Amino acid sequence: MLSREENELLTRVGPGTPMGQLMRRYxxxxxxxxxxxxxxxxxxxxxxxxxxxxxxxxxxxxxxxxxxxxxxxxxxxxxxxxxxxxxxxxxxxxxxxxxxxxxxxxxxxxxxxxxxxxxxxxxxxxxxxxxxxxxxxxxxxxxxxxxRPELPDLEWMRVGDDQKFPSRHIQECNWLQGLEGGYDAPHLTFLHSGTAEESRRIVPSFYEVVPMDFGFVVGTGRDFGGDEIMWNINVMAMPFHKIISSQPHAAHMWMPIDDENTMLYSIDFQPERPFTEEELARSREFHGIHTENFPGTDVATMNKENDYLIDRELQASGHSYTGMRGLGIQDCAVQESMGPIADRTKEHLLIGDSAIAQIRKLLLQTLKDMEAGKPLPGTDPSSFRGVRSARYEAPRGTVFLDEVDDRIRVSVDA
Ligand SMILES: [Fe+2]
Missing domain, CATH: 2.102.10.10 (Rieske [2Fe-2S] iron-sulphur domain)
Known part of the structure; x- marks a missing residue:
């Protein structure tokens, strides 16, 4: 939960606003x-x-x-x-x-x-x-x-055109709703799942957030009852970058258009090789993070106007939790449903929302740092060069913090 003042502070990005000034440093x-x-x-x-x-x-x-x-x-x-x-x-x-x-x-x-x-x-x-x-x-x-800082240097920016699939679409809500939605770990189990039954089995048991000099790393551990915990690591780089642990690898940027609209950039990529025809076809099907847009626009064909073409029969069938098609559309539906700027004075955060709490803490702290004339996290590309997300199994009891650096860094030339 945030105070009304804090909510205003983090969501308004026009010229002269504190968050607007902060964004303009990147x-x-x-x-x-x-x-x-x-x-x-x-x-x-x-x-x-x-x-x-x-x-x-x-x-x-x-x-x-x-x-x-x-x-x-x-x-x-x-x-x-x-x-x-x-x-x-x-x-x-x-x-x-x-x-x-x-x-x-x-x-x-x-x-x-x-x-x-x-x-x-x-x-x-x-x-x-x-x-x-x-x-x-x-x-x-x-x-x-x-x-003026150096340009960011993210892994997806280094790969060839045949190694990535980029798209963008407009979200009719404030940028922070989008970013927070990207770090809402437990929603994967529900919003994006095929069946209600499946969803109940895999709610994460462990949530770890590790602050980094470029932002933070969040680890989500799922316990399937064996000797190993299945970890997903996602990376947040200031001010709105997400490096997603998925196959193929993926990234998002939630770029504020204004206070009530956001351009979401989505990139699927393969760090080491070109996409196969099969992978390209899958990205183009719009079942994942990409949306099908009206030709020549950034407006998704399934949108707020038409209730994202929710299919109640599909929802009842057990094959889709939401009855909405595509991860990108499912995210838009819930994030936009909170209103153009969510009223965070009314929420009740739970343990699985720890990364969301971290985003707010980081942004509020960075605003203070900016005011004090300190260097800002994520403005030095060397601090996140070669950083990637990860998925791995680790023995139960492994301390997440001890491993995190080895798991997210690959060596690359500057
Ligand atoms: Fe999502």
Whole structure:
């Protein structure tokens, strides 16, 4: 349970809010690289952290991420002409480069002296954020330049295109609901299970949370009654990364669009080899973490509007606990059902919610650290380089803490 003030503090991400300031200290995913494929191609609207922006790839292949509103008369730059190293507003032809510099003002009267044109251009800068591409993702940095960290270095970002399957979709709820849902260990046994019978057998018995300098590691132990405990290790890297223990390996990022909407990035990947045709087919079936979206959008076809196409007969049949198809859709249904911003003053957390409690503790502490000018967890990529999730069996009585580092680190070159 959180106080009303704490809940507000952790969920609001607009400019000037504490959590918004914190998010802006990290590189944020804003698009997949393939969404801005060609130089001088179509611009894309991007809404992140309550800011309306437009992204484009210029003639030299560089990415621009600028304010959607033209600083002249505030018309949308989305309709802009992407040409000769800049995006030109279609209202009056004013043009900006990827750094936000105004490079042409063709609407001034003929014969305007050069020094006046320069003065107009100087005044007409458009807000622009630096972008980098890595791992098939376009990352933006929206914080103070002097505090700009290195790009994150996660295992899925290093693998080839044939070793991963990425997708994204919009969740109609606050980012923290999504992130917390990702660390709700006991829900796997219910929400995502095939039958009620099966679910009762495998509720985890052990929950271990280990703080790390990049976030934390959570271990969930299932006891099948033998000599071994089956452990699942999931990794949380600040501020919204999850490395999931699954086969194939997987990762999530819950990127806030605004206070009430979240872009969930989901990546299946194989660290050592290309996907087989069978694995690709499985990712494409949308039974797992990926959703089927309306063509050309990030909106899932099964959504809040249509009650996620819940099939009550399927639910009653015993083959699906929810009657909803696909893990991603099942997660959306429950997370969105809490409202756009869950009221955490009304909850009653249980022992299986220890990782959720850890998320809140970590975020509240990091806000304090930011205020005190301390370095922030997860901004140094070397702290989580080569970190992965894991599943393994360990003899009953093994101390989780003693093993955790060996289990989650693989050696990679910097
Ligand atoms: Fe889930």
């Amino acid at each position: 590189w944020m995913p804003v698009l997949f690289s393939h969404q801005l494929e060609k130089p001088d191609g179509e611009p894309m609207r991007v809404r992140v952290l309550c800011e309306d922006l437009v992204a484009f790839r210029d003639s030299q292949g560089r990415i621009g991420l600028i304010d959607e509103a033209c600083p002249h008369r505030t018309a949308s730059m989305f309709f802009g002409r992407n040409e000769e190293c800049g995006l030109r507003c279609v209202y009056h032809g004013i043009k900006f480069d990827v750094e936000g510099n105004c490079v042409d003002v063709p609407c001034l009267p003929p014969g305007t002296p050069e020094n006046q044109i320069s003065a107009v251009k100087k005044n007409m800068k458009i807000k622009a954020y630096p972008c980098e591409e890595a791992g098939g993702v376009i990352w933006a940095y929206m914080g103070p330049q002097e505090l």
